[in-house]
Each structure stands twice: as C-alpha cells, then as structure tokens.
Amino acid sequence: MSVALRQVKANGVELNVALAGEGPAVLLLHGFPHTWQLWTHVLDGLAGRYRVIAPDLRGCGASARTAGGYDAGTLAADAEALLDALGETSAAVVGIDAGTPPAFLLAMRRPDLVRRLVVMESLVGRLPGAEEFLAHGAPWWFGFHSAPGLAESVLTGHEDRYIEWFLDAGTLGQGVDPAVRDAFVHAYTGTEALRCAFSYYRALPESSRQIQEAVRTARLTVPTMAIGAHPVGSALEQQLRPVTDHLSGHVIENCGHIIPLHRPDRLLALLEPFLAPAGSTGSTGSRGQLQHHGRRQ
Secondary structure, three states: OOOEEEEEEEOOEEEEEEEEOOOOEEEEEOOOOOOHHHHHHHHHHHHOOOEEEEEOOOOOOOOOOOOOOOOHHHHHHHHHHHHHHOOOOOEEEEEEHHHHHHHHHHHHHOOOOEEEEEEEOOOOOOOOOOOOOOOOOOOHHHHHHHOOOHHHHHHOOOHHHHHHHHHHHOOOOOOOOHHHHHHHHHHOOOHHHHHHHHHHHHOHHHHHHHHHHHHHHOOEOOOEEEEEOOOOOOHHHHHHHHHEOOEEEEEOOOOOOOHHHHOHHHHHHHHHHHHOOOOOOOOOOOHHHHHOOOOOO
C-alpha cells in the first residue's frame, strides 16, 4: 500500500490528509484518541478499489490546531471543503466516534455529495434511542474532558498512560500495534494538543443542537449503515432508525470500540458490499435489503 500525505487547506484550516488508491472517493473520519492511522489495517482493502481520503481532523495529528470550530457542523463543513479541494463531487463517508456526528450532518446537508454513509461506535447527539446505553450516565471521561482547562492541566506529562488506557479498553485488552500506539501518543502529547482534543467534548452541546435542528427539518435520505461493537452496540442504529430512510445495522461481537484496529477484517466484510457501486458485484442492492437489520457478526 502506498500512502501519500498532503497538507490541504479546507474551510480555512490546514488539514493533514492521507491519500491512497484510485476510484470513487471514500472519506474516513476518525475519533479520539486517533489520527488517520486509525485506518491502517483497512486501507489496503479499500485502496484497491477506491480513492481513500483519511484526514487528521482539525486540531488532531498534523492538522492545524485552531481556537475553535470543534462542533459537528463546522467539522462537517471541513469535510465538505476537503472533498471540494480534492476535486471530488461524490464520496462515501465513514465516521467513527467523534467522526460520526460530522459525517451524519454532512450527509443530512449534502445528500447530493454523500453517496453512502457508514457510522460507528458513537451516539448522534441526544436523539431518542440510546436510553438503555445511557441508563447509568455518559462514560466518565465525557465530564472530565468537558470541564474547560481541567483535563489538559491534569494530564500533561502523563499522556502516554492515558492514551494507552483508551487503546487497551477499545480493543478489549488486546492493544494496538506499537507504531500506531506511538503515533497516537505523539499526536496527543502536550497541553495544546490535549486542549484541541477535549474541545470536541466541550462542543457537544452545540453539536447536539445542530443535530436536533437537522432532523427537525429533514430526514437522512442517504443509504446508511450503523455499526456497533462494545460498548455502544445497537444504540446508534436505534437513534438513526426513526430519521433514516435506508438503514442497515450491525453489531460486531467480541469487538472493542476501536473497530478498524481491533477487527479490521470484519469491518471490511461489512464495508465492501455496502460501498460497492450500484450494479457491481456485492452491491447492497434494493431499499428492502438496506433496511434489513444485518445479522450480528
């Protein structure tokens, strides 16, 4: 696999972007505490058929650290501008964790641009459907990260241990490749890097308002697949089903939160038929098939 790294200005922000392969565009949006290297083990499988576009989101990795703009609406605008800057007029969009809300809003705003949507291991704002998942409250780190200035002041100098905790928990104790681990730790080391990362959490109320407004006035018409693992499971699918026209849902069993690193083969087995252009081998096919709740993996 040959990966080219480029700095691309999009929506006024310099984004570090990994590019691989040729063909219809597939845009991959990571979460926390990730960079574009989250997709390391699925790039080969996708780049043989698609032009894979995997940016470091604003404030993350080698992308510019900005004072603001960490709400889902602005991140969706970043993604839209990135596709435009790369000359793409259509793309499948795949988001996980913090990459899911902007992927969702981009598909809501630009169904002419997003041909397929895949979202994983996240909630979409405060939409109904996640009550069981949230029965005991949000995960503990949401509150910790949301308090302005607190988490970065506590964690500076201890970033490696903190990031490793998320990588171990997100792979059910398996951990990730040392090179990927080192890339993530490097990306989130330093007070300013942490400030940008936690700004995603501090923007969640605004992101939730944007999502609520979007579903108040429109439905998600793009063919969509929701993939869960541990801990989110089917909560995301349950949120999306009332507002989505064409939805398939899958839960990958015995898989941690960081699906692309923990179970890349199972993820590719779901992505390949779903992303295939209509009429090609393995195409997802009719609306009825798209609405069918997929078997648990």
